[in-house]
Amino acid sequence: MEMLFDAVSWVLILVGSVFLVVGGIGVVRLPDVFTRMHGAGIIDTMGACAILIGLMVQAWFNIVTIKLVLIVVFIMFTSPTTTHALARAALGGGARPQVRESPEGADVGEGESPSKT
């Protein structure tokens, strides 16, 4: 039984690390500010939360688990908000998403504004 828990937490932590690396490569290699936000978002939500859930499996019924649950909750709250704030700031600073030109050369100057509120 112990080995099952260990294996599960191993898998989760490895999956989280893979997502971290993928997100890091995405932040570096993607062409545009707004597409790079996707990479950053993956790092925060999938990477960090997978690693934290793996740690939760390690510390099974402990006060540490409650603290880890709280950390996951707070990361889930703050990380998308941060990405949203960054995207809004980039939009306000003048960055526009790169849009592929449509074949007939119609007006493709600006992309959709991310938030309409």
Add this chain to the structure above:
Amino acid sequence: MSLMAFMAVIGFAVARLRNLFGVVILTGIFSLTSAVLYVVLDAVDVAFTEAAVGAGIATVLMLGTLALTTSEEKTVSDNKPLLALLLVTVTGAALIYGTLDMPHYGDPTAPINNHVVPRYLADSAYEIGLPNVVTSVLASYRGYDTLGETFVIFTAAAGVLLIIGRPQRGRRRAHRDAQWDIEHGIRKNVILRVVSKLLLPMILLFALYVQWHGDFGPGGGFQAGVIFASGFILYALIFDVDLARAVVAPKVSRFFLALGVLLYGGVGVVSLLLGGNFLDYSVLAYVPTQGQHIGILLVELGVGITVAAAMITIFFTFASQER
């Protein structure tokens, strides 16, 4: 260690980068990496403080300065790079020569680990009775240093007020009519406003938790003060600065700035009046360990109040500058 190599790379990048916004963000990343390094080196209290202070407050203040001085780009006119490089290399070589005599990393028989620290570690359990040895050393065994440090924070806040403080221009009530709403975007920023309103009580609660839990785990007055101030700074960043100023009036923050230091010094004077030495907490109660607990509690509270008020004062002084 790979973390240290990472930090060296970031240091080089900061030296070479010209865009000042990038430099400031890289400094924040540098502080966070050093906080991770401190956790690896078993310094959990220090890591906590460095993450809160270095990656939080220092970055916010530097960004505020950049916004005020509006110098985004910098044209490098290095007229003396070679001389500086030569000086740096010579100094570095001298320092490395100096480290050749040092005890190796992690050596338990090094002089630093055998002078007075075994006494702290062994006697702290029955003299003070707190699990966190760092807190007991900080607040009780080395209480004078912490008193001086609280004064330093107080002086820094007072100095910032003196240098760039403006006299109050009368009460600027934030008129919340439709025009203000349109300008300040009550319809925009809905996500940020809602989430920050959800998070603010958690932040303040966490600050209080860190304050009182510093006796048993990493924490204490400094970290708690900084986290408490960051709650107010978050409110000021997302909502209007004037609104945040109305929540914490300048008089109130200045009052608390002095109150914390007064509390700390007052505990020392009270222990003088009760017959012990200055800042000797054992005389504060019948049982000496109880007296130590009370003394450390009050002293850390004083530190926390002063640090929170100082950070709030400094930030609001920066934020209410005319551009």
Add this chain to the structure above:
Amino acid sequence: MEFPGLINYWIVVVLMMTGFYIVIAHNNLVKKIVGLNIFQVSMFTFYITMGKVKGGTAPILAEGIAQYSNPLPHVLILTAIVVGVATTALGLALVVRIRDAYGTVEDDEIEAQENER
């Protein structure tokens, strides 16, 4: 990490010299303050590295732990970090004031303005 025991100190010296170089060789005042910050962080790392004991844990008294790391450098560095941020805040306030008085934050331009008087 089983490195030769002094390499940590050498990396710290490299960091220190980076911060030192930024302070003396760059002209922008804000960048000088950033360099000072790097210098301070490298000093903190130096002290904390000295305080680490092999096989020790964090200096929080608990049952069944034989060896603790040295708590004394932690105390000193806690003080130093907060004093460092106080100094940074004052330095940045001075930079803002200099900008108000001279209109620039570049060292050589300020010197030129001073020499003209």
